[in-house]
Amino acid sequence: MIKIDIFLAITLVFLITVFACEQANEDSTIIEEKDPQSLVIVVHDSFDISKSLIDKFEEENNATITIVKGGDAGEVLNRAILERGNPSADLLYGIDNTYLSKALREDLFIAYKSPLLVNVPNHLVLDKTFHVTPIDFGYVNINYDKQYLIDNALDPPVLLEELTDSKWENRMVVENPATSSPGLAFLIATISYFGEDDEYDYLDFWEDLRNNGVVVKDGWSDAYYNDFSLNGGDRPLVVSYATSPAAEVYFSEGKYTEPPTGNLIIDKATFQQIEGIGILKGTEVEKLASDFIDFALDVSFQEDIPSKMFVYPVNRRAAWPDFFQFAQVPKVHSDISHEDIDEKREDWIEAWVKVVLR
Amino acid sequence: MRFRFSHSIILIPVVFLSFFFIYPLASILVRSLEGNTDFVFVPFRTLFVDSYYLGRIWFTIWQATISTIMSVVVALPIAYFFARCDFPGKTFLKALCTLPFVMPTIVVAMGFLSLFGAQGLINTLLMKIFELDKPPIMLSNTLAIIIIAHVFYNYAVVVRIVSSFWSSLDSQLEDTAKILGGSRIQVLCRVTLPLISPALISSSALAFAFSFTSLGVVLVLGGPQFATLEVSIYELTTKLFRLPLAAALSVVQLGFTYLVLFVYTRYQKMASMQLGLQSRGERLHSYGRPIRGIFIVAMVVYIFCLLSPLGALIFRFFAETREYLPFLFIGLFSDQAGSYFYLSPIIVIWNSVKFALCTVIISTIVGVIIAYRLSGSQGSISGIFDSLFMMPLGMSAVTLGYGYLISFNRDPFDLRGSWIILVIAHSIVAYPFVVRSVLPVINSMDKSLKDAAKLLGASQSRIFLSVELPIILPAILVGATFAFAVSMGEFGSSLMLLRPENATIPIAIFKFLGLPGEVNVGRALAMSGLLMIIVSLSFMAIEKFRYKGSGGF
Numbered sequence: 001m002i003k004i005d006i007f008l009a010i011t012l013v014f015l016i017t018v019f020a021c022e023q024a025n026e027d028s029t030i031i032e033e034k035d036p037q038s039l040v041i042v043v044h045d046s047f048d049i050s051k052s053l054i055d056k057f058e059e060e061n062n063a064t065i066t067i068v069k070g071g072d073a074g075e076v077l078n079r080a081i082l083e084r085g086n087p088s089a090d091l092l093y094g095i096d097n098t099y100l101s102k103a104l105r106e107d108l109f110i111a112y113k114s115p116l117l118v119n120v121p122n123h124l125v126l127d128k129t130f131h132v133t134p135i136d137f138g139y140v141n142i143n144y145d146k147q148y149l150i151d152n153a154l155d156p157p158v159l160l161e162e163l164t165d166s167k168w169e170n171r172m173v174v175e176n177p178a179t180s181s182p183g184l185a186f187l188i189a190t191i192s193y194f195g196e197d198d199e200y201d202y203l204d205f206w207e208d209l210r211n212n213g214v215v216v217k218d219g220w221s222d223a224y225y226n227d228f229s230l231n232g233g234d235r236p237l238v239v240s241y242a243t244s245p246a247a248e249v250y251f252s253e254g255k256y257t258e259p260p261t262g263n264l265i266i267d268k269a270t271f272q273q274i275e276g277i278g279i280l281k282g283t284e285v286e287k288l289a290s291d292f293i294d295f296a297l298d299v300s301f302q303e304d305i306p307s308k309m310f311v312y313p314v315n316r317r318a319a320w321p322d323f324f325q326f327a328q329v330p331k332v333h334s335d336i337s338h339e340d341i342d343e344k345r346e347d348w349i350e351a352w353v354k355v356v357l358r
Numbered sequence: 359m360r361f362r363f364s365h366s367i368i369l370i371p372v373v374f375l376s377f378f379f380i381y382p383l384a385s386i387l388v389r390s391l392e393g394n395t396d397f398v399f400v401p402f403r404t405l406f407v408d409s410y411y412l413g414r415i416w417f418t419i420w421q422a423t424i425s426t427i428m429s430v431v432v433a434l435p436i437a438y439f440f441a442r443c444d445f446p447g448k449t450f451l452k453a454l455c456t457l458p459f460v461m462p463t464i465v466v467a468m469g470f471l472s473l474f475g476a477q478g479l480i481n482t483l484l485m486k487i488f489e490l491d492k493p494p495i496m497l498s499n500t501l502a503i504i505i506i507a508h509v510f511y512n513y514a515v516v517v518r519i520v521s522s523f524w525s526s527l528d529s530q531l532e533d534t535a536k537i538l539g540g541s542r543i544q545v546l547c548r549v550t551l552p553l554i555s556p557a558l559i560s561s562s563a564l565a566f567a568f569s570f571t572s573l574g575v576v577l578v579l580g581g582p583q584f585a586t587l588e589v590s591i592y593e594l595t596t597k598l599f600r601l602p603l604a605a606a607l608s609v610v611q612l613g614f615t616y617l618v619l620f621v622y623t624r625y626q627k628m629a630s631m632q633l634g635l636q637s638r639g640e641r642l643h644s645y646g647r648p649i650r651g652i653f654i655v656a657m658v659v660y661i662f663c664l665l666s667p668l669g670a671l672i673f674r675f676f677a678e679t680r681e682y683l684p685f686l687f688i689g690l691f692s693d694q695a696g697s698y699f700y701l702s703p704i705i706v707i708w709n710s711v712k713f714a715l716c717t718v719i720i721s722t723i724v725g726v727i728i729a730y731r732l733s734g735s736q737g738s739i740s741g742i743f744d745s746l747f748m749m750p751l752g753m754s755a756v757t758l759g760y761g762y763l764i765s766f767n768r769d770p771f772d773l774r775g776s777w778i779i780l781v782i783a784h785s786i787v788a789y790p791f792v793v794r795s796v797l798p799v800i801n802s803m804d805k806s807l808k809d810a811a812k813l814l815g816a817s818q819s820r821i822f823l824s825v826e827l828p829i830i831l832p833a834i835l836v837g838a839t840f841a842f843a844v845s846m847g848e849f850g851s852s853l854m855l856l857r858p859e860n861a862t863i864p865i866a867i868f869k870f871l872g873l874p875g876e877v878n879v880g881r882a883l884a885m886s887g888l889l890m891i892i893v894s895l896s897f898m899a900i901e902k903f904r905y906k907g908s909g910g911f
Contacts, residue, residue, distance in 0.1 A: 014715055046872055051698040067698060068857055075596045082764060176582045179597045215499050218577045221871045226467050226578065227498065231879065232674075234476030234498065244874040251875020253682040261874075308697065310873065346598070357582055358410060 037063040039288050042080070044073045044094035048308040049301070057295050063288055073099060073181050073275075080280065081106050090283040091292060095132050096275045098184055101342030104131055109278035112290045116297035120314045124274055126338055132276040133293050136302075138311035139242035139330055140185035140271040142172075142264040145229045148236035156262060160193055160269050163237070164208035172214050172237040173227035176357075178349050179218045185271035186239045187352055188341060192334030193269045203355050210356050230260060242270065243310040246326035250307065259326045267332040275311070368731045371724040371747075371789075378782050379750060382761030389764060390605035401606035411590070415610065418570060418586040421501070425508035425569035426562050432509055432664070433516035433561075437554075439657040440517065441524035443650070453897035455661060456514045456839060457668060460847040460893045462864040463574030464871055465886045466507060469667030470579065471498070472674045479670055499581050507575045510667065512565040515840065516558070519795045522836045523557035526799070526829065555629040556798035563622040564794050567615055567751035587611045591754045608757040615752020619745035626798065627741060668890065675883040678876065686880045699858050701866070703885065707892055710846055710862040713781050714896070717845035718838050720785040725792025725837055726830075732793070733800040747793060750786045758783065777860045784845040791844065792837030799833040800826075839900050846893055863889045 047069065054065050070076045073094045080092055084106070095103045103109070109131040117125060117133070124134045144156050157163055163172060175183030187202075194202040215235065217223035224240060227233035230248075245259035277296060279289040295301055302318035305311060312320070312329070391401070405411045440452060458466065472478050474497045481493035488494075497503045535549045536542075551558075573588045582589070587607055594604035662669070679686055693700035728747050732740060762783065766773040773779040803826065811821045847864065861869075863885055870882035 049698050050696045052696055054698050078596060078599050086767060179593055215581060217581050221464060222578045225871055226471055232471045232475050232477050247874040251877040253685045253877055255681060
């Protein structure tokens with residue numbers, strides 16, 4: 001019986017430790033929650049920012065900030081819709097132009113026009129009612145593995161049509177537009193490139209891609225880390241971001257001075273993704289939330305964005321870091337409006353799923 | 359009947375499950391289906407008319423069946439080995455064996471890739487030996503790799519539950535059969551297998567349920583071409599937001615799991631017989647020394663082959679990061695970039711261990727009480743209840759996560775963002791493991807022992823502590839091991855809102871793999887290595903808790 005006693009004693013000590021730790025935390029959170037100046041922000045999983053900036057905001061505004069991650073952009077939005085009227089947060093970051101119309105239609109946000117929007121180019125301000133304020137933008141396009149192409153004597157394609165050629169057979173991985181935001185973005189880019197009702201439309205292209213052995217994965221991480229040849233997979237083409245090659249250099253501890261991957265920048269075949277923030281209806285700290293939006297548009301926050309989230313800041317006065325020279329900005333990106341996307345997204349996805357997956 | 363404490367104690371699991379399983383489940387189903395003003399059954403009709411969803415249902419059933427059979431076949435030799443052989447380092451080997459169950463799917467996928475991938479160890483080797491210019495083995499994105507992964511995840515469940523049961527079986531029955539002239543194969547088929555069948559059925563039910571509701575493995579390794587029911591529910595709920603159809607699918611999945619578990623529990627009831635289960639080991643086999651030595655070596659090699667995907671990961675980690683290994687660890691333990699979301703690995707590990715231990719405590723209490731009550735009840739009703747208590751296994755994690763979101767969002771139960779809700783969700787998934795590993799042992803326990811104790815004047819609690827507990831403790835420990843593993847492996851945690859300070863090891867791994875770049879791969883692999891070390895140590899520590907004097911299980 002001695003061992004059982006030891007077991008019980010250890011369990012008890014553990015429970016007391018946990019309880020004590022929680023009690024200590026609890027004390028501080030209770031004060032936080034009673035404090036009217038507490039601000040909760042729900043973000044998507046890719047969000048990141050310097051702690052020093054958040055500390056600065058807390059100090060200047062006598063506020064405490066809690067940032068909660070809630071899945072990818074679509075999941076965060078769906079949760080907010082489920083929780084409408086009784087939100088667990090005051091601000092929601094991560095509404096992009098593929099979801100903007102849906103978010104506006106669901107009437108989740110309070111309008112706020114930040115004075116700092118004067119520094120943001122007009123074409124990036126999609127919501128003219130100012131319920132959602134743009135913070136950053138990026139591009140979805142195809143990345144290629146430079147070494148693989150050299151080893152196999154292949155040149156990077158210059159037209160999307162080339163991808164249906166037999167020399168690219170079994171050499172591409174894309175994400176599922178039904179589940180992944182870069183996947184949806186690339187589908188929209190192909191619609192912009194081939195058109196919907198042309199003689200050879202986007203569905204014909206996808207059918208040819210399928211016959212050419214394209215592989216579909218549900219998320220970016222699965223595709224990039226399990227199928228892309230740079231990371232041990234067997235496919236040299238992957239749907240990723242224009243900043244990914246730059247990130248490869250940044251995260252190599254000096255091993256690379258040139259990125260090991262390249263961007264396929266094809267006119268109209270890249271998708272511009274603009275991400276924004278909105279104040280959730282039901283918040284008790286509207287003023288503080290709007291102050292945070294101003295703060296997020298300010299230069300110091302905006303200059304922190306590239307090296308944290310690997311997207312471009314919307315504020316034209318924010319300087320870009322050196323390694324962003326490897327993150328080319330496409331000149332002509334896809335030209336499909338967010339209203340169109342909202343209206344037809346489900347149909348496009350359904351048609352795509354039928355052609356590619358079933 | 360007179361009021362007895364041992365009867366009312368069943369209220370603990372009943373209240374727990376009503377509040378944290380049935381209520382959120384009912385809320386989300388009602389909420390999902392109420393939008394259909396015309397008729398609630400419309401989504402169900404869509405389901406059974408659309409050949410796509412029928413295909414998904416069929417696919418889910420047969421891939422789970424094959425995965426379960428393969429898991430059992432792969433696991434049986436190891437279960438025998440652990441049950442009947444003692445050797446130094448056995449505890450460690452058992453812990454290693456259980457490791458796959460804990461690893462996040464994306465890490466396991468990377469392990470498979472390092473081993474079987476186009477540039478993996480095996481293909482590189484074969485290409486060098488046979489001077490091929492194309493990799494000969496292409497497994498990525500095939501059905502084969504999904505099944506292999508399911509076996510990789512689930513064989514440990516069968517190994518642990520069966521070997522724990524097997525080792526407490528009296529080997530005299532087998533010896534007698536042998537003396538009476540039975541050949542080895544005859545003894546195996548006609549004596550041993552029937553004897554261990556309760557544990558076999560119990561553990562294969564778990565393996566089936568896990569393959570049936572598999573999400574991560576199918577998503578990461580197979581891609582959407584191979585959608586199971588759970589994958590469809592996940593897509594419909596979180597991405598397409600078509601809640602009515604998702605709810606209908608959840609109900610179908612739940613109903614089917616219930617049916618399967620019901621059949622299983624019936625068989626289990628039929629298969630169990632009262633056996634002279636012992637709490638101490640005196641059952642080592644009568645092999646000669648050299649044969650035993652060869653057998654042990656062969657089994658160790660076999661187990662290491664099974665674990666080779668994890669080995670390949672460790673190899674990849676050291677091969678890829680040797681140039682900047684020091685940087686990597688400096689970067690891991692101190693954050694130069696100053697991110698808001700940075701947490702030291704020590705805090706992350708503490709979080710994981712804290713959640714896992716809380717899960718172990720809750721699920722062991724709930725599971726043992728349920729198993730104990732179920733063993734007492736008789737007749738066909740017990741089968742119904744048994745499978746009812748197993749329902750969380752068929753539950754879609756996505757549906758339950760959304761259920762929590764809408765059920766516990768108002769004071770005084772606003773649990774959103776709190777880690778308590780995470781521990782509760784883990785316990786809901788974990789306690790069936792405790793039930794399934796404890797129940798066969800209780801059912802097969804020799805009732806005369808209990809009667810003898812009663813006759814000698816022992817109280818109910820005394821009988822439990824001195825007679826029953828020593829016999830079922832190894833099974834409880836197996837259940838606790840899996841409860842710990844379930845929580846450590848973070849099943850469905852990404853579906854909960856979680857404050858950043860509550861990040862766990864798998865969340866940290868996912869975070870690193872959300873960005874491009876070698877350093878991120880290195881960090882993710884380093885965290886995976888830490889996860890393997892912590893989990894092995896914990897498994898070994900759990901094994902240490904046992905009665906003084908009871909032999910080495």
